[in-house]
Amino acid sequence: NITEQGAEELDKLVEVMKTEEHKDMVIFAKSHTDNRGSDRYNLNLSDRRAKSTVQYIISKGIAKDRITGQGFGESEPKVVCDDCSEEEHAQNRRSEFLIVKK
Structure with a gap:
Protein backbone atom coordinates (compact mmCIF):
# COMPACT_ATOMS: atom_id res chain seq x y z
CA ASN A 1 0.00 0.00 0.00
CA ILE A 2 1.12 3.53 -0.76
CA THR A 3 1.15 5.76 2.32
CA GLU A 4 -0.35 9.24 2.25
CA GLN A 5 3.14 10.75 2.45
CA GLY A 6 4.35 8.41 -0.30
CA ALA A 7 1.41 9.38 -2.52
CA GLU A 8 2.25 13.06 -2.07
CA GLU A 9 5.83 12.45 -3.22
CA LEU A 10 4.76 10.25 -6.12
CA ASP A 11 2.24 12.89 -7.20
CA LYS A 12 5.11 15.39 -7.47
CA LEU A 13 6.94 12.99 -9.79
CA VAL A 14 3.78 12.50 -11.88
CA GLU A 15 3.39 16.27 -12.28
CA VAL A 16 6.98 16.61 -13.50
CA MET A 17 6.54 13.70 -15.93
CA LYS A 18 3.36 15.29 -17.32
CA THR A 19 5.04 18.58 -18.24
CA GLU A 20 5.82 19.27 -21.89
CA GLU A 21 9.50 19.63 -20.99
CA HIS A 22 9.60 16.08 -19.53
CA LYS A 23 7.01 14.30 -21.71
CA ASP A 24 9.61 11.76 -22.88
CA MET A 25 11.25 11.15 -19.48
CA VAL A 26 11.59 7.48 -18.55
CA ILE A 27 12.04 6.51 -14.88
CA PHE A 28 13.36 3.41 -13.12
CA ALA A 29 12.07 2.88 -9.56
CA LYS A 30 14.42 1.12 -7.13
CA SER A 31 12.65 -0.12 -3.99
CA HIS A 32 14.39 -1.14 -0.78
CA THR A 33 13.67 -2.62 2.65
CA ASP A 34 15.30 -2.45 6.06
CA ASN A 35 17.38 -5.39 7.28
CA ARG A 36 14.69 -7.03 9.41
CA GLY A 37 13.40 -10.30 7.95
CA SER A 38 15.10 -12.83 5.74
CA ASP A 39 16.87 -11.88 2.52
CA SER A 52 2.99 -0.72 -6.22
CA THR A 53 5.03 2.37 -7.02
CA VAL A 54 4.96 1.69 -10.76
CA GLN A 55 1.22 0.92 -10.72
CA TYR A 56 0.49 4.12 -8.80
CA ILE A 57 2.39 6.24 -11.35
CA ILE A 58 0.60 4.49 -14.25
CA SER A 59 -2.77 4.98 -12.52
CA LYS A 60 -2.11 8.74 -12.57
CA GLY A 61 -1.89 8.80 -16.36
CA ILE A 62 1.76 8.05 -17.09
CA ALA A 63 2.28 5.55 -19.93
CA LYS A 64 3.50 2.16 -18.73
CA ASP A 65 6.50 2.28 -21.08
CA ARG A 66 7.79 5.34 -19.19
CA ILE A 67 8.34 3.67 -15.81
CA THR A 68 9.76 0.36 -14.65
CA GLY A 69 10.81 -0.85 -11.25
CA GLN A 70 12.72 -3.48 -9.36
CA GLY A 71 13.17 -4.49 -5.75
CA PHE A 72 16.62 -4.67 -4.20
CA GLY A 73 15.67 -5.95 -0.74
CA GLU A 74 18.13 -4.92 1.94
CA SER A 75 21.16 -5.01 -0.38
CA GLU A 76 21.59 -1.22 -0.71
CA PRO A 77 20.94 0.37 2.68
CA LYS A 78 20.86 4.15 2.90
CA VAL A 79 21.99 3.87 6.55
CA VAL A 80 24.38 1.05 7.47
CA CYS A 81 23.78 0.01 11.06
CA ASP A 82 23.94 -3.14 13.17
CA ASP A 83 21.51 -2.07 15.89
CA CYS A 84 19.29 0.26 13.86
CA SER A 85 16.89 2.73 15.42
CA GLU A 86 13.32 2.93 14.08
CA GLU A 87 14.31 6.10 12.22
CA GLU A 88 17.27 4.34 10.58
CA HIS A 89 15.05 1.40 9.58
CA ALA A 90 12.54 3.89 8.10
CA GLN A 91 15.28 5.56 6.02
CA ASN A 92 16.22 2.18 4.55
CA ARG A 93 12.59 1.42 3.57
CA ARG A 94 12.28 3.55 0.47
CA SER A 95 11.89 3.88 -3.26
CA GLU A 96 14.35 5.87 -5.31
CA PHE A 97 13.98 7.06 -8.88
CA LEU A 98 16.59 7.06 -11.60
CA ILE A 99 16.09 8.98 -14.82
CA VAL A 100 16.75 6.50 -17.61
CA LYS A 101 15.94 8.89 -20.45
CA LYS A 102 15.32 12.63 -20.44
Whole structure:
Protein backbone atom coordinates (compact mmCIF):
# COMPACT_ATOMS: atom_id res chain seq x y z
CA ASN A 1 0.00 0.00 0.00
CA ILE A 2 1.12 3.53 -0.76
CA THR A 3 1.15 5.76 2.32
CA GLU A 4 -0.35 9.24 2.25
CA GLN A 5 3.14 10.75 2.45
CA GLY A 6 4.35 8.41 -0.30
CA ALA A 7 1.41 9.38 -2.52
CA GLU A 8 2.25 13.06 -2.07
CA GLU A 9 5.83 12.45 -3.22
CA LEU A 10 4.76 10.25 -6.12
CA ASP A 11 2.24 12.89 -7.20
CA LYS A 12 5.11 15.39 -7.47
CA LEU A 13 6.94 12.99 -9.79
CA VAL A 14 3.78 12.50 -11.88
CA GLU A 15 3.39 16.27 -12.28
CA VAL A 16 6.98 16.61 -13.50
CA MET A 17 6.54 13.70 -15.93
CA LYS A 18 3.36 15.29 -17.32
CA THR A 19 5.04 18.58 -18.24
CA GLU A 20 5.82 19.27 -21.89
CA GLU A 21 9.50 19.63 -20.99
CA HIS A 22 9.60 16.08 -19.53
CA LYS A 23 7.01 14.30 -21.71
CA ASP A 24 9.61 11.76 -22.88
CA MET A 25 11.25 11.15 -19.48
CA VAL A 26 11.59 7.48 -18.55
CA ILE A 27 12.04 6.51 -14.88
CA PHE A 28 13.36 3.41 -13.12
CA ALA A 29 12.07 2.88 -9.56
CA LYS A 30 14.42 1.12 -7.13
CA SER A 31 12.65 -0.12 -3.99
CA HIS A 32 14.39 -1.14 -0.78
CA THR A 33 13.67 -2.62 2.65
CA ASP A 34 15.30 -2.45 6.06
CA ASN A 35 17.38 -5.39 7.28
CA ARG A 36 14.69 -7.03 9.41
CA GLY A 37 13.40 -10.30 7.95
CA SER A 38 15.10 -12.83 5.74
CA ASP A 39 16.87 -11.88 2.52
CA ARG A 40 14.22 -13.70 0.48
CA TYR A 41 11.32 -12.05 2.32
CA ASN A 42 12.90 -8.61 1.90
CA LEU A 43 13.56 -9.14 -1.80
CA ASN A 44 9.91 -10.15 -2.33
CA LEU A 45 8.72 -7.20 -0.21
CA SER A 46 10.82 -4.74 -2.17
CA ASP A 47 9.55 -6.20 -5.46
CA ARG A 48 5.98 -5.63 -4.27
CA ARG A 49 6.94 -2.09 -3.22
CA ALA A 50 8.40 -1.43 -6.68
CA LYS A 51 5.31 -2.83 -8.41
CA SER A 52 2.99 -0.72 -6.22
CA THR A 53 5.03 2.37 -7.02
CA VAL A 54 4.96 1.69 -10.76
CA GLN A 55 1.22 0.92 -10.72
CA TYR A 56 0.49 4.12 -8.80
CA ILE A 57 2.39 6.24 -11.35
CA ILE A 58 0.60 4.49 -14.25
CA SER A 59 -2.77 4.98 -12.52
CA LYS A 60 -2.11 8.74 -12.57
CA GLY A 61 -1.89 8.80 -16.36
CA ILE A 62 1.76 8.05 -17.09
CA ALA A 63 2.28 5.55 -19.93
CA LYS A 64 3.50 2.16 -18.73
CA ASP A 65 6.50 2.28 -21.08
CA ARG A 66 7.79 5.34 -19.19
CA ILE A 67 8.34 3.67 -15.81
CA THR A 68 9.76 0.36 -14.65
CA GLY A 69 10.81 -0.85 -11.25
CA GLN A 70 12.72 -3.48 -9.36
CA GLY A 71 13.17 -4.49 -5.75
CA PHE A 72 16.62 -4.67 -4.20
CA GLY A 73 15.67 -5.95 -0.74
CA GLU A 74 18.13 -4.92 1.94
CA SER A 75 21.16 -5.01 -0.38
CA GLU A 76 21.59 -1.22 -0.71
CA PRO A 77 20.94 0.37 2.68
CA LYS A 78 20.86 4.15 2.90
CA VAL A 79 21.99 3.87 6.55
CA VAL A 80 24.38 1.05 7.47
CA CYS A 81 23.78 0.01 11.06
CA ASP A 82 23.94 -3.14 13.17
CA ASP A 83 21.51 -2.07 15.89
CA CYS A 84 19.29 0.26 13.86
CA SER A 85 16.89 2.73 15.42
CA GLU A 86 13.32 2.93 14.08
CA GLU A 87 14.31 6.10 12.22
CA GLU A 88 17.27 4.34 10.58
CA HIS A 89 15.05 1.40 9.58
CA ALA A 90 12.54 3.89 8.10
CA GLN A 91 15.28 5.56 6.02
CA ASN A 92 16.22 2.18 4.55
CA ARG A 93 12.59 1.42 3.57
CA ARG A 94 12.28 3.55 0.47
CA SER A 95 11.89 3.88 -3.26
CA GLU A 96 14.35 5.87 -5.31
CA PHE A 97 13.98 7.06 -8.88
CA LEU A 98 16.59 7.06 -11.60
CA ILE A 99 16.09 8.98 -14.82
CA VAL A 100 16.75 6.50 -17.61
CA LYS A 101 15.94 8.89 -20.45
CA LYS A 102 15.32 12.63 -20.44
